[in-house]
Amino acid sequence: MRQLIRFIHNMDARAWRTAFVMFLLAGGAGFIFLVAVGVLGFEGKALVQQWLGFAAQSHFALLIAVAAFAALAFLGVPQVALIAAAVVAFGPVLGFAYSWVGTMVSASIGFGVGRLVGGRLLARYSGD
Numbered sequence: 553m554r555q556l557i558r559f560i561h562n563m564d565a566r567a568w569r570t571a572f573v574m575f576l577l578a579g580g581a582g583f584i585f586l587v588a589v590g591v592l593g594f595e596g597k598a599l600v601q602q603w604l605g606f607a608a609q610s611h612f613a614l615l616i617a618v619a620a621f622a623a624l625a626f627l628g629v630p631q632v633a634l635i636a637a638a639v640v641a642f643g644p645v646l647g648f649a650y651s652w653v654g655t656m657v658s659a660s661i662g663f664g665v666g667r668l669v670g671g672r673l674l675a676r677y678s679g680d
Contacts, residue, residue, distance in 0.1 A: 581628060584627060584628035607641065607642075608641055608642050608643075608646075613642065613646070613650070614650055614653065617638055617641075617642070617650035617651070617653070617654050618650070618653055618654045618657050618658075620634070620654070621634055621638075621651070621654025621655060621657065621658045622654070622657055622658040622661055625658040625659075625662065626658075626662070631655060634651060634654065634655075635647075635648075635651040635655075638650050638651040638654070639651070
């Protein structure tokens with residue numbers, strides 16, 4: 553405990569700024585999660601089947617699932633919740649397959665966005 557207190561007392565302005573930004577980012581992620589849970593509701597299987605039930609019968613089920621994964625991933629919805637929703641809506645086999653494809657596509661989109669704009673922002677705001 554003494555080492556932690558000593559570390560905190562010896563932090564310079566740049567370290568405090570970094571800690572503050574990390575605190576804001578973590579708080580923002582938590583806030584987004586709370587808002588997403590409020591928007592999506594938490595009524596379980598009935599809500600998921602109501603939202604995605606039409607998609608299970610559609611020829612565009614994979615596209616709908618991938619679009620939902622990509623959009624909701626940027627809102628901060630946890631992947632576990634998205635995978636569970638896909639399994640409930642599409643069944644265990646198709647739900648697994650659609651959630652895997654959706655996770656890969658949303659991760660690729662996130663990587664692409666980070667690759668395009670993340671490096672410049674990081675260099676601009678991180679200092680040396």
